Amino acid sequence: xxxxxxxxxxxxxxxxxxxxxxxxxxxxxxxxxxxxxxxxxxxxxxxxxxxxxxxxxxxxxxxxxxxxxxxxxxxxxxxxxxxxxxxxxxxxxxxxxxxxxxxxxxxxxxxx
Amino acid sequence: xxxxxxxxxxxxxxxxxxxxxxxxxxxxxxxxxxxxxxxxxxxxxxxxxxxxxxxxxxxxxxxxxxxxxxxxxxxxxxxxxxxxxxxxxxxxxxxxxxxxxxxxxxxxxxxxxxxx
Numbered sequence: 246x247x248x249x250x251x252x253x254x255x256x257x258x259x260x261x262x263x264x265x266x267x268x269x270x271x272x273x274x275x276x277x278x279x280x281x282x283x284x285x286x287x288x289x290x291x292x293x294x295x296x297x298x299x300x301x302x303x304x305x306x307x308x309x310x311x312x313x314x315x316x317x318x319x320x321x322x323x324x325x326x327x328x329x330x331x332x333x334x335x336x337x338x339x340x341x342x343x344x345x346x347x348x349x350x351x352x353x354x355x356x357x
Numbered sequence: 358x359x360x361x362x363x364x365x366x367x368x369x370x371x372x373x374x375x376x377x378x379x380x381x382x383x384x385x386x387x388x389x390x391x392x393x394x395x396x397x398x399x400x401x402x403x404x405x406x407x408x409x410x411x412x413x414x415x416x417x418x419x420x421x422x423x424x425x426x427x428x429x430x431x432x433x434x435x436x437x438x439x440x441x442x443x444x445x446x447x448x449x450x451x452x453x454x455x456x457x458x459x460x461x462x463x464x465x466x467x468x469x470x471x472x473x
Contacts, residue, residue, distance in 0.1 A: 288450070
């Protein structure tokens with residue numbers, strides 16, 4: 246699975262959009278981009294995933310560049326409860342194991 | 358269904374003792390994963406099961422660690438002769454794999470181990 250690079254930390258004002266970037270320049274054609282987040286003292290929580298088209302669900306939007314070498318997770322109206330570590334993970338959809346390899350993630354601090 | 362359940366949530370033990378953690382996955386999920394997470398780090402993959410078969414083990418899983426999933430439902434992770442370096446959060450996750458389509462992993466809240 247391709248390696249991802251994320252900034253270690255970011256701040257966001259409550260009510261504003263949080264834009265979390267992820268670089269995955271070695272991504273291959275059959276690899277999806279997944280985002281999970283981990284709120285303090287809880288297990289990771291799935292947010293969204295995509296291949297090449299932009300995706301949106303009730304939690305967030307995922308914007309993937311045309312060359313697929315980077316992506317951005319957007320939380321449109323961040324709240325204090327969105328304070329968490331956000332992990333960007335690249336994985337083949339037909340992975341034999343389905344396991345996820347986590348990096349260090351981005352710690353998002355939403356401030357009042 | 359209440360998601361992935363892990364028990365106990367917290368365990369404090371003395372060095373050299375054995376500990377066992379239990380994971381109850383989402384009932385229809387056929388895959389089950391164990392991860393370990395130390396402070397400030399992302400979760401690290403330990404092992405996974407497809408039904409009752411243990412199909413992959415990480416090099417992190419020393420011979421003091423053993424995991425089972427006897428009937429393809431719940432799983433246990435046992436650590437023998439615990440060491441202080443075993444102190445971590447142990448996370449369990451499950452997913453439904455149908456053919457080559459692998460769904461997302463659903464994680465439990467974790468079992469925090471402190472070895473004194």
